[in-house]
Amino acid sequence: MAAVSTKATVGHGSGMGAVVAGMLLIAATYGMARFGVGLFAPYLAADRPELLPVLGWAAGAQFTSYALAATLAARLVAHAPRRGLILAGVTATMGCLGVAVATEPALFIIAVFIGGMGGGFASPALVPIIDVVVAPGLSSTAQSVVDTGTAVGVIASGLLVWALPVVGPAWCLMALACAASMIAMWQFVRARTDLASTGSRVSRSASVPLIGALRSLVIPGVAALLVGAGSSLLWTFGPLILTESGPVVSEQVGWLWIALGLGGLLGTTTGAVVQRIGRLGGWYVCTGGLALASVGIALSVSTGDLWIAYASMAAFGAGYMGLTTVLILWARQAWTENPGAGTTVLFIALATGQALGSVGFGAAQGLLTPGPLAVLVAGLRLGGGLAAVAGRR
Numbered sequence: 001m002a003a004v005s006t007k008a009t010v011g012h013g014s015g016m017g018a019v020v021a022g023m024l025l026i027a028a029t030y031g032m033a034r035f036g037v038g039l040f041a042p043y044l045a046a047d048r049p050e051l052l053p054v055l056g057w058a059a060g061a062q063f064t065s066y067a068l069a070a071t072l073a074a075r076l077v078a079h080a081p082r083r084g085l086i087l088a089g090v091t092a093t094m095g096c097l098g099v100a101v102a103t104e105p106a107l108f109i110i111a112v113f114i115g116g117m118g119g120g121f122a123s124p125a126l127v128p129i130i131d132v133v134v135a136p137g138l139s140s141t142a143q144s145v146v147d148t149g150t151a152v153g154v155i156a157s158g159l160l161v162w163a164l165p166v167v168g169p170a171w172c173l174m175a176l177a178c179a180a181s182m183i184a185m186w187q188f189v190r191a192r193t194d195l196a197s198t199g200s201r202v203s204r205s206a207s208v209p210l211i212g213a214l215r216s217l218v219i220p221g222v223a224a225l226l227v228g229a230g231s232s233l234l235w236t237f238g239p240l241i242l243t244e245s246g247p248v249v250s251e252q253v254g255w256l257w258i259a260l261g262l263g264g265l266l267g268t269t270t271g272a273v274v275q276r277i278g279r280l281g282g283w284y285v286c287t288g289g290l291a292l293a294s295v296g297i298a299l300s301v302s303t304g305d306l307w308i309a310y311a312s313m314a315a316f317g318a319g320y321m322g323l324t325t326v327l328i329l330w331a332r333q334a335w336t337e338n339p340g341a342g343t344t345v346l347f348i349a350l351a352t353g354q355a356l357g358s359v360g361f362g363a364a365q366g367l368l369t370p371g372p373l374a375v376l377v378a379g380l381r382l383g384g385g386l387a388a389v390a391g392r393r
Contacts, residue, residue: 015134018188019142021181023149025088027119027182031153031261032174033092034062037099037112038165039157039257047167054105056362059236061109062116063228063355067348068122074344076125082189084125085171089182092118093150094307095173100168120176122349123346127328128276129189131339140271140329147325151264151317158257165254167369216334217342221349222326227287228353233361234297234316235354246301253299256313263314267321282326324350 031334037044037059045052069091073084095115101266102108126146157174164170187368204237242248248256274282297311299305327350 011157018133018164019145019366020131021185021188022130022146023152024181025085025122025126025185026146026149027153027156028178029088029092029122030150030362032157033096034066034117034119035154035176035235036157038236039161039239039253040170040328041237042253043161043165043167043245045240046250050103051105051108054109056236056358057111059232060355060357061113061359063351064118064231065113066120067351067355069268070124070344070348072343072372073121073124081125085182085185085189085303087210088118088122089178091115091121092178093175096171096178098174101173116261121228123347124341127339127343133188140275143328144268144325148267148321149329151261151267151321151323152316154257154263158203158254158261161252161257162254166311186320205275217345219330220330220346222347223283223355224349227290227323228350229357231290231320232354232357234293235359237361238297238313241301242297246309247304247306248309256309259310259319260313263317264321266318267325269320271327271329274326279326279330279333282322286319286323286326290323291316
């Protein structure tokens, strides 16, 4: 009840300002610090070829660190979500700086591991914060806008690699963006007194509701695991596949990421889509879009059509950003008393699938051509979509 009364006293402008700042934090920690490694893969291969053999392992380490940070944040944000914001900004900044200077495989993996923690701290912290500072009727839309920050960050990364295709300076600028976005978000929450108690309502919850909430997250967790494994190929190796085997030249890699990000901006509509066709309907649309994107990448490689590559990346961006928003809404419905913890559970499942997929696809690249890889990826994504059917039984 305290949170409801607080919202009544918070102006509309302050709530929307926090939403924009939260979107920028997600843009930096996800679109840059976390997914920037895949974007820069062709340049890493050219400038630092000794890092190429460990790219799959580095991506796996990054997704693993994300899951680790999200696990730690699950307990932290219930009582101190602002600390999660600080940890998100610090780890993302340090990771970006590490990638900027890393020339040895071990140092590169460590830097990527640290950078991957930023998103793991950011999302669980932002979910309860946005729920508090935004009016109840706007909560779903606000969460969708914040989650679309990944698309904004991906677009910014694409523009950056187009304007400055040099690994070191580009990653230093991304580190600056991570630090600045953390400071911006902090300005909206540092003086609030209602955030420290966001988890007080659930700290003494009975075990039965807790077990029931966790059971309700099993189905979306399995679905997220499968889709995460399928999405890892494009996030980690997409630009590399399209430059080595497809129609894209290295100077056009940034535009691939820009297309992905522009498609991802459709994620802002996910809340409205879910309200119209339901949570499962939204999930099916997103996973179906991801499956079509993987088929499109294979088609682009086989035909040499550049427009198919761009369209496929845009479809992937729209499907992925929408999917993560559906997961947040799913968690908020399944565990209403602690939406931050519910989001953490599902995002850990997504990241676990991505970690396994990155390592697996890294090994499979030398054994399979892009066509069979795309079929495998499409199968994983469709499997994630169909897994949600079990939740209706």
